[in-house]
């Protein structure tokens with residue numbers, strides 16, 4: 006579907022619907038958990054927290070839903086079609102329950118927060134509804150269901166960061182992992198449901214973040230992605246007005262946190278997502294430039310190239326401000342790849358405003374972009390204040406124009422790598438051919454090359470000989 010076309014790759018939404026089995030060999034309660042995650046990287050990271058909590062309760066994970074006693078779906082509400090996919094899945098499970106009445110089905114995450122009543126009472130699709138801040142409560146929610154009740158906890162918290170819970174890694178490749186640094190969002194972009202489903206922004210204790218990175222490195226991981234809806238607003242012991250909370254303790258901002266993580270080990274690559282144009286400082290860029298192991302890759306969602314539209318979106322910056330931030334990236338981190346998110350057909354968007362988005366794409370020359378049609382979300386400011394008045398076919402046509410332009414530019418950027426040598430973190434055999442290996446370069450572009458005798462999670466230098474619009478092709482050099 007065009008709406009979900011992903012240009013290049015994105016840490017979120019690339020593993021949609023994947024059910025993952027992890028190494029939990031003991032199984033004290035004899036019960037099996039099937040855990041499926043949709044949506045953003047934050048959801049995948051949360052599922053690892055959920056797995057950790059339930060393994061402690063004696064569950065073993067399975068990737069065969071047919072043998073599960075407990076099915077949990079970690080859901081996404083960002084666009085309507087994301088919710089529709091989950092609803093279809095839940096309807097299937099409802100029929101399964103007719104043959105297996107003891108089966109417990111739970112909805113976690115953003116849809117739980119948004120649709121608790123419908124899912125539980127009206128459509129009777131699930132037994133458990135647990136919002137993003139209530140995962141510690143899952144064992145008692147399961148007990149309630151086993152006692153014959155439906156169970157719900159969708160309370161949002163101002164403090165919960167799950168900082169003390171060691172996530173159980175669900176991606177059994179053991180190379181790259183997500184590490185949450187903030188939860189929630191205080192930004193209130195007018196199109197976005199996240200502040201309603203994930204609550205207020207909180208930052209996690211930096212010591213626990215560094216400790217998690219250290220443990221991952223010791224377990225053999227070679228890449229972490231620091232996650233937050235707006236990583237640039239990470240702050241520890243600092244109020245959102247910039248005042249120090251406790252003078253006797255150190256403060257940490259995002260640039261300092263990145264440096265602390267980079268110092269865990271030079272062979273641990275640090276990535277981060279998502280940067281916000283209104284908050285990304287030169288200090289952050291200088292820190293990226295200073296450390297070789299902080300990746301030269303910045304995901305900086307623009308959403309629209311027109312200042313009036315940005316104002317209606319409540320993004321907190323203008324086209325000029327965004328371009329100024331792009332200039333700063335190109336000046337301070339010239340090697341950086343830049344990707345973005347774009348929404349087409351936002352309320353009232355005129356043809357000229359759409360042209361401004363196209364001209365911004367031409368001006369910036371993004372390495373990748375993730376492009377969506379506007380999808381009205383209940384309760385958001387845009388739903389209350391503006392009309393979703395751009396016809397579907399116009400949204401679609403504008404999206405196609407944007408995708409076409411971005412593809413052409415992505416191809417030109419990839420061609421500029423031909424003849425260069427890039428450092429690649431090997432992930433394993435390429436999906437396209439058993440004779441090829443694959444991995445990502447510093448700039449987050451997928452690189453494929455003929456098999457050589459190297460293990461996953463090691464670094465190799467690859468000389469680029471060819472490319473597509475999404476992939477670099479090359480061969481290992483000394």
Ligand code: SAM
Nearest residue numbers: 196197234279306346347348377378379380382
């Ligand atoms: N926090 C990130 C930021 O501000 O850039 C974005 C997080 S959101 C999970 C990912 C992307 O989904 C957004 O950047 C936006 O392009 C898209 N998105 C969010 N709400 C949307 C909506 N109502 N319709 C279409 N796309 C939407």
Ligand code: SF4
Nearest residue numbers: 190192193194197199
């Ligand atoms: Fe949504 Fe805006 Fe927060 Fe991103 S910054 S999660 S788009 S409200």
